Amino acid sequence: MMSLLPHEPRIVDTAHQQVLTERCLLPELPALRTLFLHLRGTIDATLAPRQPVKLGKPYPLGCCAEISLALQQALRDLDPTQLPPAAVAGHAALARFQAAGGTSRRVWGYQRGRGMRHALLIGTLLIDAAQDSSDASLAPVALTPFAQAGLTPLRDHRHFALLAAAEWQAHVYPNHVLPALAPYAPLIVLVPGGSVRLEADVHYMLALARRGGFASSAAVLAMPAMTPALFGAIANVLAQAGFEVAADAPQGRAAALDLCRQYRDAGTRDADARHEATLTTLARANRALQVLQVAARPAG
Template sequence: MLPLLPQQIAPADARQQALTETHLTGRINELTGYFLALRADVDRKLAAKLPPATGKPYPYGRCEEITREAFALLTQRLPQAQTATDLALRDFAANGGIVRTVWGVLREQYFQNALQFGSLYVDVANDTVDLAKPKVEILPMADSGLLDVRDLAHFRQTAQSYWGAALYANHLLPSLAPLLPIVSVSPGRLKPGLQSACDYMIALMCRDEFRQAEAWLESGPPPPADIARAVLSKAPADLHAWTADPRQEAITACRRARSAGCHTDSQWRDARVLDYLRARRQ
């Protein structure tokens, strides 16, 4: 069995189901109230701090930030458990229960961040796409509709339907193409930029030694001139393509990275992520 990618849904085997049943299943109403209170603490911290996302006020579009902050608060509270729910969650984890953040495609409609507790799906940002929904949703993971992103094609399909994105091959910044092979633009939602810099997708590109990335770079359309200008205007010159054939340069970057074993080199990965941040900063 392949090791889990960052934020991949962990299999809820018989042991996880038993731990969930023992410690959590009978407490769903209690857990819902607990996570609503946790969400209120998150909202107090983030609502005044985060600007509107695509012109819509908090919490719209802030699934990642809310989930990350809720998980951080949770990891601070459980070692100092003060309530019965704290104790139940701490005992669940101490006995080997899975507690992790997860990310994937929800009901084949949009990208979603959530928390996994054994065989339970806990969404503490359930209202960040539809503000009329409850803030917190707790379901059996098997009934949640959350799926791992299977491959680059699955990511592209979801980005196109959820973001209304136009997607192109990253022939612009070839050294980043093995990890970030897509250029996306979504008018009114996402400015032109590279996809996807989340840990899961970067690890997914490394898992097959950049072969999915290479295939897209070979077959995907190049960015139109206006999109290319928007991306290149932010990126430092040392990241720009330097040959007369940027498409081949991006493909070659994948092949060289594979040959050099970069898919297992965390320092190489971290250096590329820092380059990506430089490409967004200017």
């Protein structure tokens, strides 16, 4: 079986994790729900004032990633002496589970009808502490057996592009502008109400490109190019920030595909250092692109 990609929604040792989940977690399910509801309340108190609106929608809509990340950090920093009595048993159950070898990690994937989702996978329980980030009428926290949750890995960059267009009403183009990053970040995404971004700035997608010999990246780099005007606007911003950009889309496409081939043929040689350097450069490029804001779609 293939090793897990970062944040991949999959359980490697299902039988062992199921035994530990049944032994330690399921008997304390009400207390666990109370614990996560309590933590979600403390997260809201911090996040809501910091980001009251995201892409034109009020908190918590669209804030699945932020809430999930905050929950993971809250669990690390948790002081059980500060918990309300009803949540103490939930924390104790988690502690017993982890001491026995239970696993806990953040995952990201596609859930039918709800799009791309971030959650915590604890044993064989999926903890979605941001259910209401996709639908305000839903309860904020759900604890669901992973086998029933329907959270699946994204297949490739084309799958990501289709989901981004459907979920965010985004315009998605191949990254012919910055070919040096294209094998790892082959898409440029314009989300209404947000900024232009090089994607995917998600560790899973970066690792997926690498594991598949960059075939996933090469496939979307062959998509139709953006207009010359849009290419010029993005290239100008990145050039001013010190990046080496392509002269035009055909040149960028050829250079990007050539790098995909080079990285594929190089195999694991120098791959780790290149991966880390890419993460740093990608973050810097997206900071520069924040000046290019995408007009929000009119309401209704």
